[in-house]
Amino acid sequence: MRCRDFQERISAAVDNYLAAEDVERFSHHADICPPCRREFEQEAATKRLLHARAHMLPVPPSLQEKICSQIERETAQTRHVFALPHSRLQIPPFVHAAAAFAVAAVLVALLVRGDRGGSAVPPTSLDAALASEDMIALSVHTFHTVLSGEIHPDVLSSEPRDVEAFFAGKTEFPVHLPLVREWTLVGGVLNEHNGRRLVHVMYDNGGASVYLSQSRWDTLQVNGYSLLAPAAMAEMQRTGWFARQGDNGIAVVAWRAGHTLCVAVARMECDRLTQCLQEARELPVP
Amino acid sequence: MKTGTSVQTSEKQRAFEKEALPHTELLYNYALRMTNNPEDANDLLQETFLKAYRFWDKYEQGTNIRAWLFRIMKNSYINRYRKETKEPQSVAYEEVEGFFSSIRHESVPPNDLQENVLGNLLDDDVASAVADLPEDFRTVVILCDIESLSYEEIAEFVDIPLGTVRSRLHRGRKLLRDRLMEYAKKRGYVPRD
Incomplete structure (x- = not known):
């Protein structure tokens, strides 16, 4: 050698x-x-x-405890996303009666305003968008319904292919399931509202919910009146997407993906939400 | 499925506690030696287990759970610390340079004297010397000499061939010894040359 x-x-x-x-x-x-x-x-x-x-040191008991309680907390939060009372299992629509009523009222208001030929004041903030009540406002409302645990998911799976399979053939627009590293798919719901099919997809973002509503882009006009606030519509037509941060810490990003209108709602910085969707190639990357 | 949300979650929690938590000590010691700072090690360990729990469904049952957890920790470590230090990835060079390094004939103290000198060092000196090693060498030295893992497991953890485990260990221990001798000189245990 x-x-x-x-x-x-x-x-x-x-x-x-x-x-x-x-x-x-x-x-x-x-x-x-x-x-x-x-x-x-x-x-x-x-x-x-x-x-x-340099011996192996034992894990301090306090740290051991911290890890266990962290997992405990995480479990509790995940449960909270879909904490469903069994009594609701038989109720088909995901939006509870009050919300359905509110949305119906909005549509009436929109139609009435449409008849008069007036136009709503362009919303400058999420709260204004909420006041004008449109698809974005509906999405924000549904997001809160998700948080309060009132939505019963039709499909409950973290596997995109399961969720995809559930929606397959049931919608007249392609369903989008953005892949964002930090988000874990939770499930989805399909329902119909005033003749419009609505797809609802939920993600878990480290114990916080991200909600995504989807519907057909070209049914957004009802009797010549848009179901999107004019400012949002204008921005969508110009750039293909629209993003706003609400005063209450909730961010909304709406975008057009082919025949699909997608609206994402989450309690996070608007920039972060936008970034996540850019990562998933849903939004154009600057 | 429609009735079982909470059941599913607690099953997940049970499985995680049974399979992942027993490896806390291995990860804790790695974190401790990599960061050389108990607070950072605590953060790193918590972050690792939280991520592992969130991505539990991505773990393939039957594969090496220790290697999976280790990789999550390594990535978290890199995300947290390498950004700040921008440590150059100089392994390729370092491994070539020095691996077949000439055997030094200079006048260094004989081995038994060196052992006495190094025996005087504090545990803290040893810990700092380990923490000072370039990341790739530090990793294999910690896993082999402190955590007593086999070459095969180290190769799987770090995702390198067995031969590379061997050469990194050789180079890593050499660097470590040089550093320990420097500490000993600083502390006056060895006459300066």
């Missing part, structure tokens, strides 16, 4: 990983080459020193 071969095998020898056929040649070289032997001894001593002086 040459010095070079010996050097290559020092760590294996120190750790008892030397191949059987090398053992004798290795020790022979150590006998005849003092510098190599010295190096081998030094490495073995370094390992011994480290082993003796």
Whole structure:
């Protein structure tokens, strides 16, 4: 064995990983080459020193507890996303009666205003968008319904293909399931509202919910009146998307994806939500 | 499925507690040696288990759970610390340079004297010397010499061939020894040359 071969095998020898056929040649070289032997001894001593002086430390009980309670908390939050009383299982629509009524009232208001030929004041904030009550407002409302645990998911799975399979053939527009690293798919609901099919998809973002509503883009106009606030519509037509941060910490991003209108709602920074959707290639990347 | 949301979640929690939590000590010690700071190690460990729990359904049953957890921790470590330090990824160079380094014939104290000198070092010195190693060498040295993992497991954890485990260990221990000797010199245990 040459010095070079010996050097290559020092760590294996120190750790008892030397191949059987090398053992004798290795020790022979150590006998005849003092510098190599010295190096081998030094490495073995370094390992011994480290082993003796840098022991494994036990995990402090307080840290152990922190980890357990963190998991406990996480479990509780995930449950909260879909905490469903069994009595609701038989009720088909996801939006409870009051919300359905509110939406119906909005549509009436929109139609009335449409007849008069007036136009709503362009919303400058999410709250204004809420006041003007349109698809975005409906989405924000549904987001709150998700948070309060009143929605019963038709499909409950973190696997995109399960959710995709559930929606397959049931909508006249393609359903989008953005893949964002931090988001875990929770499930989806399909329902109909005033003749419009609505798809609802929920994600879990570290215990917080991200909600995504989807509907057909070209049914947004009802009797010449848009179901999107004019400012949002104008921005969507110009850039293909629209994003706003509400005063209450809720962000809304709406975008057009082919024949689908998507509206994402989450309690996070609007920029972050936009970024997530850009990551998922749903929004154009600047 | 429609009735079982909470049942599913608690099953997940049970499985996680049974399979992942027993490896807390291995990860804690790795975190401790990588950061050389108990507070950072605490944060890193918590972040790792939280992520592991969130992505539990991504873990493939039957594969090496320790390696899976280790990779989550390694990525978290990189995200947290490498951004700040911008440590150059110089392994390729370092491994070539020095692996077959010439055997030093200079006048250094004989081995037994060196051992005495190093024996005087404090545990803290040893910990700092480990923490000072370049990341890739530090990782294999911690896993092998402190955590006593096999070469095979280290190779799987770090996703490198066995031969690379061997060469990184050799180089890592050499660097470590040089550093320990420097500490000993600073503390006056070895006459300066």
